Structure formats: C-alpha cells, structure tokens
Amino acid sequence: MTPSMTTSRRALQTIPGQWGKSKKVTLSMTSSRRMLKGLGNVVLVLMLLWTAIPFYWMIATSLKHDKEIYGYEATLIPQQPTLDNYATVFRETPYLLFMRNSIVVAVSSTVLSMIIACLGAYAIARLNFPGRAFLARSLVFTYLVPTSLLFIPMFALMSALRLTDSLHGLTIAYPGFDVPFCTWLLMGYFKSVPVELEEAALVDGCNRVTALVRVVLPLALPALVVVTFFSFTHAWNEFLYAHVFTSTNSARTVTTGLANFMSQDVFFWGPLMASTIMSALPPVVMFLVLQRWVVQGLTLGGVKG
Amino acid sequence: MRRAGLFITAVMLSAILTSASIQFVYILTNGGPSDRTMIFPVLSYNLALGGAQRLGMGATVSLFFFPVLVVFIIFLTRRMLREKGE
Numbered sequence: 410m411t412p413s414m415t416t417s418r419r420a421l422q423t424i425p426g427q428w429g430k431s432k433k434v435t436l437s438m439t440s441s442r443r444m445l446k447g448l449g450n451v452v453l454v455l456m457l458l459w460t461a462i463p464f465y466w467m468i469a470t471s472l473k474h475d476k477e478i479y480g481y482e483a484t485l486i487p488q489q490p491t492l493d494n495y496a497t498v499f500r501e502t503p504y505l506l507f508m509r510n511s512i513v514v515a516v517s518s519t520v521l522s523m524i525i526a527c528l529g530a531y532a533i534a535r536l537n538f539p540g541r542a543f544l545a546r547s548l549v550f551t552y553l554v555p556t557s558l559l560f561i562p563m564f565a566l567m568s569a570l571r572l573t574d575s576l577h578g579l580t581i582a583y584p585g586f587d588v589p590f591c592t593w594l595l596m597g598y599f600k601s602v603p604v605e606l607e608e609a610a611l612v613d614g615c616n617r618v619t620a621l622v623r624v625v626l627p628l629a630l631p632a633l634v635v636v637t638f639f640s641f642t643h644a645w646n647e648f649l650y651a652h653v654f655t656s657t658n659s660a661r662t663v664t665t666g667l668a669n670f671m672s673q674d675v676f677f678w679g680p681l682m683a684s685t686i687m688s689a690l691p692p693v694v695m696f697l698v699l700q701r702w703v704v705q706g707l708t709l710g711g712v713k714g
Numbered sequence: 715m716r717r718a719g720l721f722i723t724a725v726m727l728s729a730i731l732t733s734a735s736i737q738f739v740y741i742l743t744n745g746g747p748s749d750r751t752m753i754f755p756v757l758s759y760n761l762a763l764g765g766a767q768r769l770g771m772g773a774t775v776s777l778f779f780f781p782v783l784v785v786f787i788i789f790l791t792r793r794m795l796r797e798k799g800e
Contacts, residue, residue, distance in 0.1 A: 564763070
C-alpha cells in the first residue's frame with residue numbers, strides 16, 4: 410500500500426513542472442489513481458486465482474479417470490468426465506458413516522456451545538458480580554491458547570474418563586474452544602442492545618432469563634447466526650482432536666476418515682478428491698442460507714452504542 | 715493509528731494460530747524429510763501418540779513451546795480487551 414502511495418505522490422510533484430497547467434495536473438492525478446486501481450485489481454485477480462485454482466484442481470481431479478490422473482501428461486480439463494470416483498467413495502469406504510458422525514458432532518457441539526455462550530455472555534455483559542473482569546480476561550486468554558498445545562492433556566483426560574473413540578468425547582471437547590470465542594463475540598453484541606428495553610421487560614414481569622430469551626436474543630439474532638456458523642464450521646473442520654481421540658471408524662469424522670485414506674501406502678486421489686468435495690458442501694450450503702444475516706451480523710456486532 | 719492497531723492485532727492473532735497449526739504439516743510432510751519441516755506441535759504429537767506413546771515427552775515439548783506463545787497471548791489479550799473497552 411505505502412510504496413505505491415509514495416510513487417503516485419512523487420508523480421504528482423514532478424508533473425506540474427513538466428506541464429505547467431493545473432488542469433493537466435488534475436488529469437494526471439486521476440490517471441495515476443486509475444493506474445493504482447488497475448494495479449490493485451491485478452493483485453486481486455492473482456489472489457483470487459491463488460485461492461480458486463486448488464478448488465478447480467480438486468473438482469477436475471475428482472472427475473478424471475485413474476488413467477488420466479496418473480498419466481504422463483497433466484491435463485487441465487478432464488478428457489472424459491466421469492463420476493466413477495464418487496461411486497467408489499460410497500461403495501468402498503464408510504463415507505456415509507463419517508458424514509453422519511460429523512453431522513452429529515457438529516450439530517450437538519454447536520447447540521451446547523450456543524447455550525453456554527449465550528448465558529455466559531449475558532452474565533458478563535449485564536450482571537455485576539465479583540470476578541467479572543477476570544472472567545472476561547480469561548475468555549480471551551483461553552481462546553488464544555492453541556489446541557495443539559492442549560491435545561496431550563486432553564487426551565489423557567479423555568482416556569481417564571473413557572471417552573476416547575466416541576462421539577460424546579468430541580462433542581464435549583469442541584465447545585472448549587468454541588465457547589470462549591462465541592461468548593466474546595456475543596458479549597460485545599449484548600452490550601450494544603439498549604438496557605432500557607430489558608428494563609422495560611423486567612418491569613413488565615420478566616425475570617432475567619425470560620428477558621434474555623424474549624428480548625435480548627431476538628435482537629441479537631445476527632450475532633447468534635454468526636456464532637452458530639462459526640462453531641459449526643469449526644467442529645466440521647476440526648482435525649486434531651478428531652484424529653487423536655478416535656481410533657476406529659465408528660467414531661471417525663469426515664476429516665480424519667479422509668486423512669486415513671492418505672496414510673495408507675496407495676494414494677487414491679480420485680476418490681479422495683471426490684469425498685473432499687462432498688464434505689465441503691454442508692458448510693457451503695449453510696453459508697449460502699445464512700449469508701444475509703452473517704454479513705449483517707459482522708457489521709452490527711462491531712458497532713458500539 | 716486505529717488501522718495500525720488493527721493490523722497489529724490481526725498479525726499477532728494469525729501468528730499465534732499459524733505457529734501452532736498442526737494439520738497441514740502433519741498431513742503434507744509429517745516433519746520430513748529428516749526433520750527439515752518439523753514444528754513443535756507435530757514433534758509433540760509424534761512423541762506422544764505416534765508409535766512410542768511417550769505422553770510425558772510430548773507434553774514436555776508442548777510446554778517448551780508455551781513460553782514463546784504466552785508472551786504473544788498476554789500482549790494480545792490486553793490489546794483485545796482494550797479495544798473492547800473492558
């Protein structure tokens with residue numbers, strides 16, 4: 410950003426000497442600004458390609474025959490598109506089981522984190538109790554400690570509780586990192602809801618809980634959607650815990666099930682790509698449905714009254 | 715000024731999350747060839763759960779890595795709380 414800014418400013422300084430007339434200066438200013446914008450667009454296109462090409466390659470590979478995937482020449486477009494790979498995934502792997510496990514874990518851990526996060530955020534935002542500031546602080550702190558430092562103690566804990574290799578274990582583990590973030594986000598949002606509305610509800614005979622459920626939560630709907638989406642995708646994408654805590658197919662989620670394809674000696678790329686695409690679909694669909702509220706929620710959550 | 719603050723927050727957040735992200739290295743190279751791409755989280759995973767099952771050693775590796783991160787984390791916690799007006 411800054412280097413290009415300085416060059417354009419330098420261009421502005423030299424140009425009056427060359428042309429002398431102020432009209433030309435404004436003209437050249439717009440043209441240099443246009444150049445800057447063009448440069449920005451080029452960078453954007455490059456970044457778009459950087460992001461999009463792997464996806465394209467994934468889709469293309471999933472539609473190719475084995476012969477073409479392992480052939481001597483790499484082809485950009487599948488020569489004879491086929492859905493064989495998708496059929497192989499369903500025929501030869503317990504893909505639907507992985508999918509079911511993922512859905513169960515993602516949905517139940519999302520519900521669990523939402524309940525805890527709503528109550529917690531409301532308490533920190535509205536109630537006055539000793540240790541409130543400390544709680545807010547420790548929320549951020551917990552959110553920032555990465556899971557890759559925690560998985561060994563967590564594994565020891567889960568083994569002691571006999572929760573390894575079960576969906577319960579994962580469902581209990583995931584809110585551990587969803588709750589801090591969700592609470593943090595909701596806290597800021599709850600604060601932006603006018604207290605007067607709640608006071609009115611309290612006067613009209615609500616208690617704290619009904620005020621939260623009937624007044625605050627409907628007003629905070631955009632933030633709730635963002636938070637739901639966050640914890641769902643997080644649980645859906647999570648790899649480390651799912652890998653460490655499970656050892657049989659009965660509890661494997663999509664992410665680890667796929668990784669297990671890789672750890673065998675033979676990589677079968679076609680089915681792997683096919684299953685990857687299918688597992689990317691649920692969050693995408695969810696995002697498309699919730700998108701409207703997500704964008705609104707992100708902007709609204711940032712505004713403070 | 716405010717924008718600079720946001721940049722610092724974003725960079726620090728990303729630094730913490732990236733330095734500890736395990737799955738890309740684990741799946742792509744697993745630290746190889748001959749530990750050239752080894753990072754702390756993968757090392758601790760391999761010690762703790764890969765083959766030898768030395769949980770203690772794995773946990774120790776994590777703990778060695780923690781002081782480096784904790785500096786970032788404390789600093790960033792303060793920043794985020796200040797931005798939120800806590």
